[in-house]
Amino acid sequence: MTAMKSILVVEDEPEIARVIRDYLQAAGFTVSVATDGESALQSARTSRPDLVVLDLGLPGRDGLDVTRELRRTSDVPIVVVTARGDEADRIVGLELGADDYVVKPFSPKELVARVRALFRRVDGRDEPGDLIRVADLEIDVPRMRVTIDDRPVELTASEFQLLLAMAREPGRVFTRGQLLDVLHGVAFESYERAIDAHVKNLRRKIEPEPGTTRYVQTVYGVGYRFAGA
Ligand code: CA
Helix, strand or coil, rough: CCCCCEEECCCCCCCHHHHHHHHHCCCCEEEEECCCHHHHHHHHHHHHHCEEEEECCCCCCCHHHHHHHHHCCCCCEEEEEEECCCCCHHHHHHHCCCEEEEEECCCCCCCCEEEEEEEHHHHHHHHCEEEECCCCCEECCCCCCCECCEECCCHHHHHHHHHHHHHHHCCCCCEEHHHHHHHHHCCCCHHHHHHHHHHHHHHHHHCCCCCCCEEEEEECCCCECCCCC
């Protein structure tokens, strides 16, 4: 029996906030709503939600700023909501550590599916797992913990899932599309550049020297591959 998951919805447009809240509640989640960035950060600090749905277009402190601030202190899963055409913001959001995104206008059902998929990824730690070791890098799958040379590396849920998928099959080439499937589980509208953003973050955290690719190698024109031992 798991506790009911709580979700913080950050959205300044009341009608959209209401629809999102209703659908998430109907899906069995506890939902609170913040209508600007400052109160979102305060709410995240005090109520510690299990996941944040964050509109990037907010008055005052914008969603990217909120994402950056949240990531300073927390690995809480974040789904950013962007306006159609704002691909640049979407990519920056992912680079700042957001786990997934939906594009307005979206169907509330799609958002619920994304939220569920993200929880499944985060809760993957409950499945019976194993230990993967490659050189100095160690992935403790059930604990969702990554260390390099016994030094812990903090990864977001998305970065962890990408690393795990690749490290389970060293040498296999993954296309960006396949890596997107790893993250979404379902084929939604998606952008392969999102994978590049996640991989960039992942490399920054696990590669021994900046600019080198000891673990996650680029396969030009195709995608990525985890280096064998
Ligand atoms: Ca807005």
